[in-house]
Amino acid sequence: MTLKTDVLVLGGGLAGLSTAYHLRRAGFKGSVTVAEKSHKPGGRAGTERQGKFLFDHTGHLLHLHDPYGKKLVLDLLKGNVALHERSSWIHSSGVDTRYPFQANTHGLPPKVVAECLAGFARNLYRPRALPKDPSFRAWCLAAFGEGISRRFMFPYNEKLWRTPLDWLTTEWQGRFLPRPRPEEVLYGALVDQKRFFGYNAHFRYPKRGGCQALPDALARRVPELRLNCRVENVDLAERVADIDGLGEVRYERLVNTLPLKTFLDLASPLPAAVREARSRLRWVDVLNLNVGVGRAGLSDRHWVYFPEAAYPFYRVGFTSNFASDMAPKGTTSMYIEVSRRPGEPADLPALERRCIEGLRRSGIMRSSDKVVEKLWIPIECGYVVYDRERTPAVNAIQKHLRGRGVWSIGRWGAWKYSFMEETLLDGKRCAEELLGRFGKERRSNEPLLALK
Ligand SMILES: Cc1cc2nc3c(=O)[nH]c(=O)nc-3n(C[C@H](O)[C@H](O)[C@H](O)COP(=O)(O)OP(=O)(O)OC[C@H]3O[C@@H](n4cnc5c(N)ncnc54)[C@H](O)[C@@H]3O)c2cc1C
Incomplete structure (x- = not known):
């Protein structure tokens, strides 16, 4: 029928x-x-x-x-929701700095800070001409300069989009990429400025x-x-x-x-x-490894970005810091995100070993920490490529x-x-x-x- x-x-x-x-x-x-x-x-x-x-x-x-x-x-969740102040960070050059990278270079090795500021300052007195419809790569260089682009914007976005940045447009990034003012970039190089930038300074979670x-x-x-x-x-x-x-x-x-x-x-x-x-x-798939670790309080952060190629993942987040019922007492739960081109072979056990090794190298996990639960969630078409x-x-x-x-x-x-x-x-x-x-x-x- x-x-x-x-x-x-x-x-x-x-x-x-x-x-x-x-x-x-x-x-x-x-x-x-x-x-x-x-x-x-x-x-x-x-x-x-x-x-x-x-x-x-x-x-x-x-x-x-x-x-x-x-x-x-809020009507739908009827009180089953909490407001959180974002704690998001970037792990690079062996240290964690606050998100967004471009406004918070304080804490990075002095050579890296100097490189980022010099590129940003160069753009101020000699602005780069941009075509009407620039590539994402050209836009980054014009908005942030060489140093910030090479230390964060390029490696992070190449890792996520797995596409040459010359091919990407800027249509998608409007609200996702904060553009701090020059004084904010300079101040954020001198001190740990605890100011919020970007579209998600606060978030809610059930x-x-x-x-x-x-x-x-x-x-x-x-x-x-x-x-x-x-x-x-x-x-x-x-x-x-x-x-x-x-x-x-x-x-x-x-x-x-x-x-x-x-x-x-x-x-x-x-x-x-x-x-x-x-x-x-075009699109990229996201391979999402979720792990429960048998130790509480692995991190007090919500999530951390990993721009460097030395780490297989581009972002790691701590679900047990969003709500207490996400993980049993005495444990921490985490999500780990790896981007893949469609059809690119993925050896999940090998990738999992590299992820855990990366988490240990970054200092998030100790060598004594045990994974007590895990779940791979493959996300086809995680990100549409612009x-x-x-x-x-x-x-x-x-x-x-x-x-x-x-x-x-x-x-x-x-x-x-x-x-x-x-x-x-x-x-x-x-x-x-x-x-x-x-x-x-x-x-x-x-x-x-x-x-x-
Ligand atoms: C990695 C990642 C992180 C994200 N983080 C956030 C975040 O922090 N905050 C935020 O607000 N948003 C986030 N999003 C975006 C959010 O997931 C989407 O905006 C939202 O879930 C989209 O819902 P949708 O209904 O459009 O698509 P979907 O949720 O994909 O719904 C489509 C439905 O179609 C069903 N379906 C598929 N094939 C068939 C079929 N053949 N027959 C019948 N049903 C079918 C699927 O099962 C699915 O239920 C994130 C997305 C990704 C990929």
Whole structure:
């Protein structure tokens, strides 16, 4: 039997849940179905239980900037949330300095501080000319100078993006990369300035249940969520999806929150131009090793960046410092993030040994520390690569999909670099657009949907 639904949402992560929730909240009376392949909601904002530990898919901290987004999250979590003052650091040249590197070179070896300041100062009296659409590499040199770029910006971003920095654009970094004023750069070289820079000086985190508490709370308001339902393929011309667990589902509008490249691989028919645009999408996978260590208080930090190639990971965070129920008493829990090009072979046992060795060398772990629990979480498409192909390709794909009644949203559906609050707002915006579209159709007397 074929199931008929007005709106079919693919994926029960925050984007999909938020779309369904906001459709109902706005009074939509048509039918909605949310198909999620997993046994639980939340996607990448979920939490896995391993023994007595709770492990998120790397660190998932709540950065709330939008008044509505903040209200929504706080309403959903109903007091199950704590506010934290960020403690984030950078480990380089054998020492830890405060984040962001460019504003906090105090504590680095004097030679390194001098190199960073000299490059920054040189830029002040002889600013570099930048083309209209500079590469990320050129932008770093113009914004921070040679020293800061070579000591942090280049090695860190090469390690994360695994892409030549000349190929990257600057579209993604606006809010993610703080630009301190010259006096702040100079002051931060002289003293340990405890000032906060950047978009995430504070963050919130659930007191109980890990990040999963957020999608769980939202899912309780989305009765249309169907778990254990994997989308197998989508016929865009007939507007029919094959979903393991639901069978054939006929829809009027489709909301995709699967990674755009995955969705396109399941969808047909696609014109050659869209298939070609799909082939231009680039990403990196994140291999996330979570470990529980049998000693409390390994670090008082929230997370530490590792720019140097000597360490296989680009970031390490301490989940047990976010909430006490993440790890049993007398232990510490950590997430370790390693970036990989898609298809690049990964020998996980060997990588794990290198990660533990790196943690010992950095001073985080002692040689006597024992790993009492571990969980690898591979994150396919962890970061979308913003090279020069990305935006034209995404625009061409989205234009085509919209013409077929498909909204592709969320961090991976829209193929972008974003965070959870933005994802929730994407779902709200999508619901509003769907309602507007259905409203117009009703005015043209198409008796499709029963709007309030
Ligand atoms: C390494 C890393 C760190 C991050 N840190 C933070 C942070 O600290 N703070 C923050 O705010 N954000 C963070 N984010 C971003 C955050 O994870 C996303 O913004 C958010 O989870 C995106 O939700 P989504 O619904 O768009 O995608 P997803 O969570 O991926 O949801 C898509 C859903 O589709 C499902 N699905 C996939 N294939 C199928 C199929 N064939 N059939 C049915 N269902 C399917 C998946 O199971 C998933 O549930 C981080 C992301 C990464 C990768």
